[in-house]
Amino acid sequence: DAKTTQPPSMDCAEGRAANLPCNHSTISGNEYVYWYRQIHSQGPQYIIHGLKNNETNEMASLIITEDRKSSTLILPHATLRDTAVYYCTGGNRDDKIIFGKGTRLHILP
Amino acid sequence: DSGVTQTPKHLITATGQRVTLRCSPRSGDLSVYWYQQSLDQGLQFLIQYYNGEERAKGNILERFSAQQFPDLHSELNLSSLELGDSALYFCASSQGPSRSYNSPLHFGNGTRLTVT
Numbered sequence: 001d002a003k004t005t006q007p008p009s010m011d012c013a014e015g016r017a018a019n020l021p022c023n024h025s026t027i028s029g030n031e032y033v034y035w036y037r038q039i040h041s042q043g044p045q046y047i048i049h050g051l052k053n054n055e056t057n058e059m060a061s062l063i064i065t066e067d068r069k070s071s072t073l074i075l076p077h078a079t080l081r082d083t084a085v086y087y088c089t090g091g092n093r094d095d096k097i098i099f100g101k102g103t104r105l106h107i108l109p
Numbered sequence: 110d111s112g113v114t115q116t117p118k119h120l121i122t123a124t125g126q127r128v129t130l131r132c133s134p135r136s137g138d139l140s141v142y143w144y145q146q147s148l149d150q151g152l153q154f155l156i157q158y159y160n161g162e163e164r165a166k167g168n169i170l171e172r173f174s175a176q177q178f179p180d181l182h183s184e185l186n187l188s189s190l191e192l193g194d195s196a197l198y199f200c201a202s203s204q205g206p207s208r209s210y211n212s213p214l215h216f217g218n219g220t221r222l223t224v225t
Binding site for chain 1: 111113142144146151152154157164165166167197199201206207210211213214215216217218219221
């Protein structure tokens, strides 16, 4: 079973920042937090990852709490194309990369 | 384009049959992962190979088997197919062997299997 907890769905107005939370309280000290998204039935797409420090790339920013038990993915200016299911991974056992049910993000025009 | 190639894209077969799904990882990636996604369900981890060796196993049915070949491509074999096996099957690859590695997964576009 997945060891991450995410809200099942969220809404965000187009042009606003979308903040997607993830709880990964069982994450180990050397394990990275990864975020992916899946648009419709396409293959999931890698977004960003981090270990301890906050990270930013051309797609998003990742904020990891100091205790590393949770993180937030930030899409700074959401567009309709960002409508997708967003998954975070972390805290799994035995090197299995388990995906939870993710957050279905709806971008409202 | 993720660089991960899955074939075929679509597969329609009858119950009781056997099929083979193929995955070519990104150049330089040594790990291959297989996931199953049924309609409106999440990604179910099946199995992982690293450099030809089985690395981690999920809730993969005994009717399913996989292997990774010396050229690093992987095949997922599904036998005695049942209606419930209808799903999207995704392959992903990464450079490293484990979740502690600084190496994201890159997914293929999947094989859509329909069992009739």
